[in-house]
Amino acid sequence: MTRESRKRLFWVCFVCSLVVVGLIPVFTQSEYLLRLASLVILWIGMAGCWNITSGYTGYIDFGPVVYFGIGSYATAIAMAKYGSPFFPAVALSGIVAAVISAPIGLTTLRLRGAYFAIATFAFAETMRQVALEFDRTLGVSFFEGSHGITLPMPDHENTFFFYCIFVVTVAVVLVHYSIEHSKFGFGLKAIHEAEDAAEIAGVNTTGIKLRAYVTSAFFLGMLGGIEAYWITYITPADVFSVHRTVQMVIMTLLGGMGTFLGPVVGASFLTIVSEILGTTFVEYYLIMVGAIIICIILIMPKGIIGTIKDWKGLRFI
């Protein structure tokens, strides 16, 4: 196949799957299925955000949840305290997350390996603690500490939230597409392969890493904002939960790090499996997730997509 025909095939597949997924709310009457579908695409979006920074560059971010949490709080505070409408609040969430991520990225991205992982983790935990303790320490009423914030009740159906999440996730997937085919993307991959050599070859490594980091933060912030309004009640323990980070990491790893379809496959698989295991084997659910993780790492460390790629020699996906 030539590059052009591969490109055409890609767009045909892409648009078809968009249409199919986008029509789910039209075809199903079941609120349960709709909720599950929304959840799946939410996780695709979140895992995708992690993949943009960590999957492509190999800088393992252990605190991406912080931007999700910041986004949740930005929307919650804007709507509950300042009476902002939903859409401007979500846009604000993305912007706030991106603005905060810039200086944080600039400082942490100088670190490598475990140090970057731990620094990002520390930052996420710090923000969780700040959200928890800010009000009590300063005697104000802003983050509401462990009580959490209740948002105005949405007068929208689940379909509305489905499409909101859908739009952001599609944007994240499009960023992935551009990474696969752009100057920016080749820069990211070169950083992953050999960062010093990339810098010598003219790649502005700091700039490119930062751009990836801020992009992830922006979309995570928006997803956080949407979810906050969707579930109408947020607490620091929930929106800054380490387990969300872990989910993003594992989903991407399962699907294949630094691949276009990795987060899509990994997030769909793990969300659906969790749903099944979580309802049938409530008691053993976390043990099974642990076992699944260990099996993936031992059996196919490159993830589903990475393994297929190696096996088939496919470079397209």
Added chain:
Amino acid sequence: MGVLDVRELTKHFGALTAVEMVSFSLEEGEILGMIGPNGAGKTTIFNMMIGVYPVTSGKVIFGGRDITGMKPHRICRLGLTKTSQIMEPFPAMTVFENVLVAALHGGQMNMADSRKKTEEVIDFVGLSAESEMPAAAVSVPSRRRLELARVLASGAKVLLLDENMAGLNPHEIDEALDLLRKIRASGKSLIVVEHIMRAVMGISDRIIVLNYGAKIAEGSPEEVANNDEVIEAYLGKRAVSL
């Protein structure tokens, strides 16, 4: 004043002086050889020139512009970059993609132009057959060529080659020398660090010799080869008296 001027470059690593007050300049279209025993400071000088190491003191003037203290990618975009002694390809990417990264980022070109440039460069260095192979899978001579291709694709005007012929057999060295002459003919200037005397003596217009971080000689290959201090640095004192 040449295309590149190095003025009193000095580098301390803690108490160790790796390079001390080294100055030289490079003329347009020249091939300058840089030789010296292991640990003489050749790689350190390269790394200071392209901004990988901060300089302790001294200046690097490139194209009339002071580039001391700039980041490597900025210096690369201005047209000065090196090939690495320990080859550092992007192993999982194809040869083509390796070169493409340099064309896109170092050369600051758009995707279509970069692809065209990449094809030209790969053809120029003779890697067309291996273009779609992962860089980790190609042979050592090809990887040496790949390093050159990356530098060329980044649009370098001055190429710093750090032992680009290490590990090659005599036949491959001849091919590599031909390639370097071709590169020079296309209007580039080169500084060549090399341990293989036949190669460096054969190709250089001028040679500078380093020992313990200081420049001890400079001149044509013949002058340098007959310089007592140089012989002493390489072979020890007794060889001179013999």
Added chain:
Amino acid sequence: MDTIFLQAVINGLLLGGVYAAYSAGFSLIFGVMGVVNLAHGELIMLGAFTSYWMFQIWHMDPYLTAPFSAAFLFVFGYFIQRYIINRVIELPHIMSYILTFGIHLIVANVAVKLWTHDFRTITTSYSGANAALMGLNIPYARLATFFLALFVIALLWFFLARTETGRAIRATAMDKEVARLMGVDIRKIYAITFGLGAGVTGLAGAAISPFVIIFPEMGLEYTIVAFCVVVLGGMGYMPGALWGGFILGVAQSMAATYLSAGISVATTFLILFFMLVFRPTGIVGKGSVA
């Protein structure tokens, strides 16, 4: 200096000793293998539970159970490394982070199945007893644990410096390829190292069992503190665990005394964050970078 300040410093130092005790193993494992062990807290949890059950069933004093906790966790750690982590040790380090996270999930949740979510404590004759000295309170149990921590770190240091196996471990940490060429069985050394790290951690778990709340999900919090301690002291630099423990302990105790108890955790992470960004080799600058 007033009593409140002194008391805060003493509390901090005692707390720091405890931190150091359970972080030394983490530092050893990272220093030798580059594995960030996210199941570290579970090792502490298992150590504490070993003491708990020995105390419940045989009424053994928790400090006397420490060798048993250590032995049990040495074996546990040895096999985890030998049969699981060794299989990914040549892959990028991220694999080991995630693998150990999987182990964390399994161990913690199997423990929940076995022992429920209940909070447990060990009540001994000296629980809550203090030595009162010039208006300062020093809890006996914490003091004992403090000295045990110093002893354990000294022992670990001695083992690494003076024994044949210790030398092999240090050689492997410096350059595993060269060590391999010198005839060191890397995989076995890794298994022993992990066993040793786990054993020391189990011992620490036993040592803190008289004054902490023991429950299956206690681990993650301890993992996080061990992270901080080891980064502060310098990753892979063994006495650094002591420095890191003291600094963190005193900082938290100060924050709790003069600000609020809640903010002390945030303080921890802020210190950790700035430490990583500005001085990743640790407070004495002897840790490894990247």
